[in-house]
Amino acid sequence: MTANEAAAAAAPVDDHELVRRAQHGETEACEELARRHRRSVFVLALQLTGSQDDALDISQDALLRFFSKLNRFDSTRPVRPWLFTIVRNRARDIWRRRKTRRAKPLISDGEEGFSYDIVDPTADPHQDLESTELRHRLWRALGVLSESKREILVLRDYHDLSYVEMADVLGIPTGTVMSRLHGARKALRDAYLEQQGGQGG
């Protein structure tokens, strides 16, 4: 094996290639696809529902649906938006079932079922504490927004989807994405400032 061949073999395979291999029945490709996407799928479900149990159910279901329809999936399409569409629809089913237009707060101290990582201490503990508090306040604020605002915010600002991908996941025209996103960002800022005011910050 030449050095170039060895480097090519070690290089990470992209999603399109993995989908093609999985469609030809390669189990390792399926496993790699699941490993690669399950975390972001789970986190999105958690951000939308605010419940670990629901998030685990939704993410598992999304992956199962993906693999059960894999043969009909166009391997040139990106995988993540497709998975996110399933997650979003399942989260909406849950919201509907809860009969409330506001999901649970994402962060609630001591709330059963919610798990949140605290960042590792940095060289400047004061700065770290400040950013940790900011994040807690921020996700609390996000939790009180309507689902349509929450979903567009997390898709863009956490999962870094492009405007075209967001339009695809949300089922809206690309031209609408920017104005809807801006409305959501302003609402989040207001909710955040309200949280800050409420805590005397």
Place this chain on the structure above:
Amino acid sequence: MAETCSRSFDESLLSGYLDDALTQGDAQRVRIHLEDCSSCHTLVVDMKRIRKATMTTPFTSPADEQWDERPQGTGSRSAFTLGWLVLIIWGVGVIGFALGHAWAGPQTWIERLILFGGGSGIALVFLSVLIDRLKNRKTDRYREVEK
């Protein structure tokens, strides 16, 4: 610097600016506007700060073993569906048999009325739920999105 934003400025451009999603011309318009408008300038600074905090928030996710404990393939899913199907058929059979037996048994008309009245009530409640579900399905704006 103006304290309030002029009405002619499309504020949603600020989000496009933040995401680097504007044309060169629009980006330039926003830059010029920000030099002159303190309210939009503050909004952009706040949105940037909030966005950075959102992006850098670490979330926990299940450990590998937790994923492995859950049904992984379509086989278990099919078995689950089949299990429910068998259970439903069995339930319908048992109820049908019981009703037939009750109807044929030596009972008075009042007893039959109580038995079948209750049965019809449950069936109607179930039917109303089913109709509502089907109606919601028709008006669901997300029904076209593949699940």
